[in-house]
Amino acid sequence: MSSEGPKRSGRRPGPTTTRDAIAEAARRQFAELGYDRATFRGIATEAGVDPALVVRFYGSKEALFREVMALPPLVAEALASLADGPRATVGRRLAEVVVGMLEDPRSRDIVLGRIRSAASHPDAAALVRETVTRDVGSLVAAVTDDEPETRAVLVGSQVVGLALARHVVRVEPLASLPAGDVIEYIAPAFQQYLVGPLRTVVETEG
Amino acid sequence: MSSEGPKRSGRRPGPTTTRDAIAEAARRQFAELGYDRATFRGIATEAGVDPALVVRFYGSKEALFREVMALPPLVAEALASLADGPRATVGRRLAEVVVGMLEDPRSRDIVLGRIRSAASHPDAAALVRETVTRDVGSLVAAVTDDEPETRAVLVGSQVVGLALARHVVRVEPLASLPAGDVIEYIAPAFQQYLVGPLRTVVETEG
Numbered sequence: 084m085s086s087e088g089p090k091r092s093g094r095r096p097g098p099t100t101t102r103d104a105i106a107e108a109a110r111r112q113f114a115e116l117g118y119d120r121a122t123f124r125g126i127a128t129e130a131g132v133d134p135a136l137v138v139r140f141y142g143s144k145e146a147l148f149r150e151v152m153a154l155p156p157l158v159a160e161a162l163a164s165l166a167d168g169p170r171a172t173v174g175r176r177l178a179e180v181v182v183g184m185l186e187d188p189r190s191r192d193i194v195l196g197r198i199r200s201a202a203s204h205p206d207a208a209a210l211v212r213e214t215v216t217r218d219v220g221s222l223v224a225a226v227t228d229d230e231p232e233t234r235a236v237l238v239g240s241q242v243v244g245l246a247l248a249r250h251v252v253r254v255e256p257l258a259s260l261p262a263g264d265v266i267e268y269i270a271p272a273f274q275q276y277l278v279g280p281l282r283t284v285v286e287t288e289g
Numbered sequence: 290m291s292s293e294g295p296k297r298s299g300r301r302p303g304p305t306t307t308r309d310a311i312a313e314a315a316r317r318q319f320a321e322l323g324y325d326r327a328t329f330r331g332i333a334t335e336a337g338v339d340p341a342l343v344v345r346f347y348g349s350k351e352a353l354f355r356e357v358m359a360l361p362p363l364v365a366e367a368l369a370s371l372a373d374g375p376r377a378t379v380g381r382r383l384a385e386v387v388v389g390m391l392e393d394p395r396s397r398d399i400v401l402g403r404i405r406s407a408a409s410h411p412d413a414a415a416l417v418r419e420t421v422t423r424d425v426g427s428l429v430a431a432v433t434d435d436e437p438e439t440r441a442v443l444v445g446s447q448v449v450g451l452a453l454a455r456h457v458v459r460v461e462p463l464a465s466l467p468a469g470d471v472i473e474y475i476a477p478a479f480q481q482y483l484v485g486p487l488r489t490v491v492e493t494e495g
Binding site for chain 1: 418436
């Protein structure tokens with residue numbers, strides 16, 4: 084948390100802690116308000132800095148969103164390394180990463196901010212589409228070559244639904260379940276989406 | 290569409306077509322803006338009526354939301370009758386109802402309006418929780434007595450995720466898939482959530 088170097092971007096960076104404070108405030112504002120209702124001013128106020136500083140650091144709201152709403156490196160690495168383990172347990176291991184990501188307030192804010200933004204404003208949807216495709220797409224491509232894009236979206240759709248039901252709408256009993264139970268419950272769906280047969284052989288529709 | 294009688298509620302009802310026009314406008318506004326940003330004035334404008342008429346018909350925004358965001362009777366009946374068919378295909382049949390519901394613009398607006406409302410404002414979350422629990426809960430209770438509430442929320446979470454990914458964020462290839470393919474893809478997850486074993490026997494967590 085303390086020793087990541089500031090980005091070299093041509094501008095003179097402020098201390099990392101200020102940049103971190105702005106990033107945290109931005110994540111919370113995006114998570115609570117969605118992309119269109121979050122403002123430089125509101126983010127600056129929450130971070131306790133001048134709005135001009137936020138503009139100087141990030142330039143545009145889109146650039147700010149892109150940077151602070153990227154998954155934390157640990158989560159991204161955990162996702163990427165799932166392909167290395169046994170195929171028979173990949174759904175379960177993905178469930179562990181996803182549920183763990185949603186238990187941590189920082190990465191949960193990122194996920195919820197993406198969802199709120201995509202759901203509240205069409206302009207933000209493209210941004211969200213891009214981030215989700217990148218994060219889940221590489222994992223799926225590594226475990227199967229049978230319709231990987233479709234499988235990635237199916238996984239993503241269940242992640243979004245879980246995040247909303249458990250952490251936003253807080254539907255019981257899901258909202259109060261221990262993380263370990265949630266992992267158990269969604270692991271089979273993930274396993275199916277990742278490596279199960281997508282099409283059944285049944286051909287009996289009317 | 291034309292011959293449903295107006296509700297007898299003590300007030301003198303307007304013609305059914307006016308009430309229908311208001312209900313349709315309200316569904317679109319809730320679906321596009323979410324609960325907190327939809328207004329009597331905006332709904333009245335879209336329906337081409339005086340705002341006072343909307344207030345007279347529905348009283349409060351909450352009452353309006355409750356009435357127009359109830360699932361259409363045909364969908365509610367289709368959900369309720371799923372329990373009568375064979376257990377081995379209940380996931381598939383649920384997928385058919387859910388995907389069909391999302392293909393129809395009117396019921397899709399209802400689903401999206403609930404999601405946008407729940408995601409955009411905490412006050413609307415309770416309303417949405419209530420409607421989802423009622424709609425899916427009775428089906429699940431009819432097919433199993435093993436943690437029916439949990440199963441209902443799991444199904445609901447996948448419905449929400451599907452609706453968002455396919456119809457709001459429009460992530461490809463999911464957004465362009467024929468309905469029949471989507472049914473195939475999500476049927477196994479629904480089957481698992483409805484009647485599959487919720488807990489695996491594996492007990493090897495660290």
